Amino acid sequence: MDAKLLFEIRHLTKVFSAGSILGRKKILAVDDVSLSMPVKPEILSLVGESGSGKTTIARLILGFLKPTSGEIIYKGKSVTRMNKKERMNYLKEVQAVFQDPYGSFNPLRKVDYVLLTPIKKFKLTTSKEETYELITKSLEAVGLRSEEVLGKYPKELSGGQRQRIMLARAFLMRPQLLIADEPVSMLDASLRAGVLKIIFNLKNNLGVSFIYITHDLSTAHYISDKMAILYQGSIMEEGSAKRIVEEPMHPYTKLLIESIPMPDPKSRWQERLEIEKIELLSKSGISKSCKFSNRCSKKMDICTQKRPPMFDVNGVKVSCWLYQ
Amino acid sequence: MYADLLEVNNLSAYYMVQPPIKAVDGVTLSLGENEILGIAGESGCGKSTFALALLRLLRPPGNINGGDIIFNGVSILKMPENDFRKIRWKHISYIPQSSMNALNPVMRIQEQFTEIINFHEGRKSKKELKIRIEEALAKVNLAPDILNMYPHELSGGMKQRVIIAMAMLLNPEIIIADEPTTALDVVMQRKILQLLLDAKQVYGSSMIIITHDMAVHAQISDKIAVMYAGKVVCIGETGMLFDKPLHPYAQILISAIPSIKKTGELPSIPGLPPDPRNPPSGCRFHPRCPSFIKNKCDVEEPSLIEVKKNMLVACHLYG
Numbered sequence: 166m167d168a169k170l171l172f173e174i175r176h177l178t179k180v181f182s183a184g185s186i187l188g189r190k191k192i193l194a195v196d197d198v199s200l201s202m203p204v205k206p207e208i209l210s211l212v213g214e215s216g217s218g219k220t221t222i223a224r225l226i227l228g229f230l231k232p233t234s235g236e237i238i239y240k241g242k243s244v245t246r247m248n249k250k251e252r253m254n255y256l257k258e259v260q261a262v263f264q265d266p267y268g269s270f271n272p273l274r275k276v277d278y279v280l281l282t283p284i285k286k287f288k289l290t291t292s293k294e295e296t297y298e299l300i301t302k303s304l305e306a307v308g309l310r311s312e313e314v315l316g317k318y319p320k321e322l323s324g325g326q327r328q329r330i331m332l333a334r335a336f337l338m339r340p341q342l343l344i345a346d347e348p349v350s351m352l353d354a355s356l357r358a359g360v361l362k363i364i365f366n367l368k369n370n371l372g373v374s375f376i377y378i379t380h381d382l383s384t385a386h387y388i389s390d391k392m393a394i395l396y397q398g399s400i401m402e403e404g405s406a407k408r409i410v411e412e413p414m415h416p417y418t419k420l421l422i423e424s425i426p427m428p429d430p431k432s433r434w435q436e437r438l439e440i441e442k443i444e445l446l447s448k449s450g451i452s453k454s455c456k457f458s459n460r461c462s463k464k465m466d467i468c469t470q471k472r473p474p475m476f477d478v479n480g481v482k483v484s485c486w487l488y489q
Numbered sequence: 490m491y492a493d494l495l496e497v498n499n500l501s502a503y504y505m506v507q508p509p510i511k512a513v514d515g516v517t518l519s520l521g522e523n524e525i526l527g528i529a530g531e532s533g534c535g536k537s538t539f540a541l542a543l544l545r546l547l548r549p550p551g552n553i554n555g556g557d558i559i560f561n562g563v564s565i566l567k568m569p570e571n572d573f574r575k576i577r578w579k580h581i582s583y584i585p586q587s588s589m590n591a592l593n594p595v596m597r598i599q600e601q602f603t604e605i606i607n608f609h610e611g612r613k614s615k616k617e618l619k620i621r622i623e624e625a626l627a628k629v630n631l632a633p634d635i636l637n638m639y640p641h642e643l644s645g646g647m648k649q650r651v652i653i654a655m656a657m658l659l660n661p662e663i664i665i666a667d668e669p670t671t672a673l674d675v676v677m678q679r680k681i682l683q684l685l686l687d688a689k690q691v692y693g694s695s696m697i698i699i700t701h702d703m704a705v706h707a708q709i710s711d712k713i714a715v716m717y718a719g720k721v722v723c724i725g726e727t728g729m730l731f732d733k734p735l736h737p738y739a740q741i742l743i744s745a746i747p748s749i750k751k752t753g754e755l756p757s758i759p760g761l762p763p764d765p766r767n768p769p770s771g772c773r774f775h776p777r778c779p780s781f782i783k784n785k786c787d788v789e790e791p792s793l794i795e796v797k798k799n800m801l802v803a804c805h806l807y808g
Contacts, residue, residue: 214676356761430731
């Protein structure tokens with residue numbers, strides 16, 4: 166086992182069954198995904214459209230779901246094989262921030278409650294003064310002053326403040342890894358930048374690694390070191406964020422990047438996209454073809470016959486027969 | 490610019506709570522024939538309330554407090570609701586925000602189309618209905634197979650296309666689309682924008698597109714009205730507005746667009762959106778404005794004036 170890795174996912178697969186007893190359908194939400202993060206703090210973005218399995222991966226990592234197969238390894242130890250103490254430590258060191266800063270609060274409780282609960286649960290402090298100091302420090306780390314938020318109800322705070330409190334709550338636990346699932350997609354542009362800066366700061370100055378889950382390539386490009394592009398539960402391309410955005414290799418990544426609207430009326434899209442007449446929700450269980458082959462403009466014969474493995478091209482991993 | 494199809498004069502729409510929220514406060518603008526007008530601004534600036542007011546769909550405590558809306562020379566605010574129901578959808582249709590949830594979940598797609606046609610054009614034969622509906626679906630490139638399906642059987646992008654097909658079903662002069670692509674991934678967004686452009690270019694509709702996403706405006710709007718705290722702060726032709734956004738808020742809005750081509754510091758809009766219950770005095774943008782003039786901007790409200798052709802700005806810098 167590689168000691169230099171903080172966190173690793175190996176061949177992670179999650180199958181959901183849906184439908185009635187008669188018409189059971191298997192939905193392959195996560196399909197053989199492998200990823201790793203070094204000990205050195207880094208931000209890894211999981212980018213994909215809705216239904217690509219990115220949130221399922223987050224839920225698997227956090228233990229809300231059990232993987233069908235595959236392993237999640239934290240500090241060299243498989244999560245499923247941890248003893249109680251190790252598991253508590255895992256739950257403490259791997260924290261999460263979710264999309265909806267409006268829904269993650271109990272509207273009847275003051276915001277202090279969300280900060281006090283983990284402190285009590287994990288017995289992080291021994292005295293009241295210590296508790297207060299820890300809360301103040303965590304709030305400072307996310308750019309909030311304790312007197313401006315403590316004692317208030319969630320409705321009295323803006324979405325950006327609430328999301329920062331969620332980051333502060335996670336930071337209380339001195340996490341090594343933070344799973345951020347669309348943390349800014351519900352925030353306004355004016356607040357979004359602030360929250361992203363805090364994520365950046367937590368990584369650079371306080372040594373927290375992030376898995377940043379988003380459908381938005383532009384914000385992912387801003388903050389991440391590495392990026393993995395997901396399509397229908399599988400990774401299509403993985404590598405340095407800069408490289409992927411500047412020189413995308415996989416036809417799906419190319420399409421994604423071309424489709425980001427340019428904020429310039431002089432460079433409007435010229436080319437028309439083919440719009441599928443029908444695209445049904447049924448995700449077939451196991452198919453041999455490349456998942457993107459029915460939408461791909463560069464389709465070859467082999468694409469429908471054999472699933473492409475990950476090819477390594479100058480440090481970028483890409484799952485496409487073009488790079489064989 | 491163009492011959493005006495829709496004129497909005499000094500329209501105000503408040504939410505009548507204590508104190509009233511002036512969501513739309515004296516908006517004046519116009520929409521020409523075969524034109525796409527974009528409405529931009531941060532959330533809470535009143536753009537969705539404005540759309541609902543245009544369609545007379547505001548529900549209490551929302552209320553239209555003043556002004557007028559003139560469609561084809563006739564005031565649609567003053568006509569009785571029963572008359573307006575004949576205009577809504579047939580002449581002015583609507584693509585609501587989060588329209589993926591706008592379809593009736595227990596009705597097949599076919600029935601939902603039939604309902605619209607029957608209401609506006611009286612009962613039609615099955616055969617005629619089928620032709621009409623299939624034609625409408627073809628415009629958004631959907632196969633007739635989906636007619637017998639329920640909304641949950643369709644993907645998000647397909648539902649969005651069904652809604653667009655419904656909005657285009659009666660060949661309306663105006664389509665009002667509120668955040669038509671916000672919940673979609675970039676590839677589907679591009680396809681939907683392509684369809685909206687078709688509605689304009691091929692079928693001759695005019696449109697009001699409401700979105701906070703300036704890049705979407707850059708791609709499809711002919712002119713853009715920027716709203717701030719219930720007011721229009723500038724209206725201009727898209728190219729000019731992006732080239733030289735005269736209003737300081739428009740400047741910040743355009744420079745804060747995240748772009749995949751830019752790296753380094755993430756741009757942001759300093760300060761917080763104003764409290765709609767208690768908007769700032771004078772120019773509502775003054776607490777966040779980098780060009781704030783003391784004793785002028787915080788006292789006197791600037792009016793929207795034409796500073797050059799096709800460019801109206803409400804700012805004391807250009808008074």
